Amino acid sequence: MQDYYGISRTSFAYTTIADVMLRYFVTFNYTTPVFLLDQSADFFQQMGILIETTLKDNDDEVPYRPSNYYQFSSSTIDRQAMAKMLRSTTEFSRVVVICSTSDTVRKVMIVAGQLGMAAGDYVFLAVDLYQSNVWGEFTWRRGTKDDEAAKAAFPALLLLSLQVSVVDQSEAFWREVIKLSRNRYNYTFSAVEQNIVDPIVVHFYETILLYAQVITAMDAAEKNYLSGRKFTDTVANFSFVSPITGIVAFNKNSDRLLDYTIRQYNAESQAHEVIMAVPATSKGVTLLGNIRWFGAKAFPANAPFCGFKNENPACRPQPLRLTSWQMAAAVIIPIVVAITLAVFLRPRLKRLLYGDLHNFWWRIYENDVTVILGGLRAATSKSLKSTLNGSIHTVNRLQSSADRPHNYSTFDAGSIFSVSSSGKTIQSKTKKAKQ
DSSP states (O other): OGGGTTOOBOSOOHHHHHHHHHHHHHHTTOOOOEEEEESSOHHHHHHHHHHHHHHHHTTTTSOOOGGGEEEEOTTTOOHHHHHHHHHHHTTTOSEEEEESOHHHHHHHHHHHHHTTOSSSSSEEEEEOOSSOTTTOOOOSOOSSTTHHHHHHHGGGEEEEEEOOOOOHHHHHHHHHHHHHHHHHHOOOOOHHHHTSOOHHHHHHHHHHHHHHHHHHHHHHTTOOTTOHHHHHHHHTTOEEEETTTEEEEBOTTSBBOOOEEEEEEETTTTEEEEEEEEOTTOSSOEEOSOOOBTTBSSOOOSSOTTOTTSOOGGGSOOOOOOOHHHHHHHHHHHHHHHHHHHHHHHHHHHHHHSGGGGGGTTOOBGGGOEEEETTEEEEOOSSEEEEETTEEEEEOOSOSOTTSBOOOOOSOTTOEEEEEETTEEEEEEOOOOOO
16 A cells, blocks of 8 residues: 555445455355456456455465466357366365456356356355446346356355445435436436446545545644645544445545445345345454355355365275284184085095096005915015915916006915905905806
8 A cells, every 4th residue: 555655445446345355265264266357347357456466465364376366358258168267266166256247247157057066066256346337237137048047056156245325315315416417417327227326426425525524624633635645644544424325434544444245146036135244344254144055054165075186085095904803803714614615525526536436446456455375464566476275376467557456366266365455354265267
């Protein structure tokens, strides 16, 4: 303010609008708001510059990020480009401030609805100071095919407005303004304008009253009212009573203190209604009743639970951690299963592996045979010799492989011999083979 020490703002100012936004962000802990700044509308272009400057000066309350400011031209942007712009905002923000006219705001809301951004997870904020042809009427009704889409998206839109107190004095003043404009300047207000008291006209009239009040006060205090600096210093924290709006007060920067409101769309009345008051003398936001936001009792959080990029550790896959009981079970259960399988499957495997030998159970392997002749025990060998009735008999091996069964057939007819195998002894008597 040191650069413009000689200025006193007697009506609303961009800086006060930015201050109201800042209070809303701080109250609901929104740290990453996004601003869509329309460069085609002079009023909102200048507003965007002052908003960015104000928030930069209050970086300690809402961190300043140049990347959060999107400049676009409503006269050239199409829906595809608008959708791309809105998608990019979802990567780091849940609050979108649209600095543009009512027609452009309506288009943005329609695209937001098509992207699924108008279902309660995101908050959209626009500036509708009062009803004026400068920025148009903020309504979803246009008599076009997009009306239903706009109607569905409008509940996600909040409107920042001046709190205009319409009293009998202001209405009488406005009727006199309309009459003088027609008679003296041949200017006729439109039907809409005739029913609305324009705050700018009222504030201009009160500026003249302010000048008269300050001159009177300075003259009484014997101050030099011809000095612009001293005049501005006197306006700082000055107040007087207006016959139209009541008390008019200024802050330490010689800017007029004005009350603002934040309005939300009511589906039943199909209009925006005041849900929050932003008094000029307070640093916060005053709730008027309970917040109803798409079935919830609060506005959406500053960020999703998992974060915009899933950076919350609670949402990441966690490594499996076993308790001592689970670890013990993990060791014991496989062992028990292995033993059980071994007990029940071993006989089946044995029969499967040796099933081809089952039909030859009666055969005796050479290394399992002991031949007893005449009370003598002799071990089998490749050439087994034994004495029977004074003669030598030889057990001839029929097959050369040591692991194949053998037959012994060289004993004389009538000879008696014993064969011992696996602890059992069998006596046999040879017979003469038939011719």
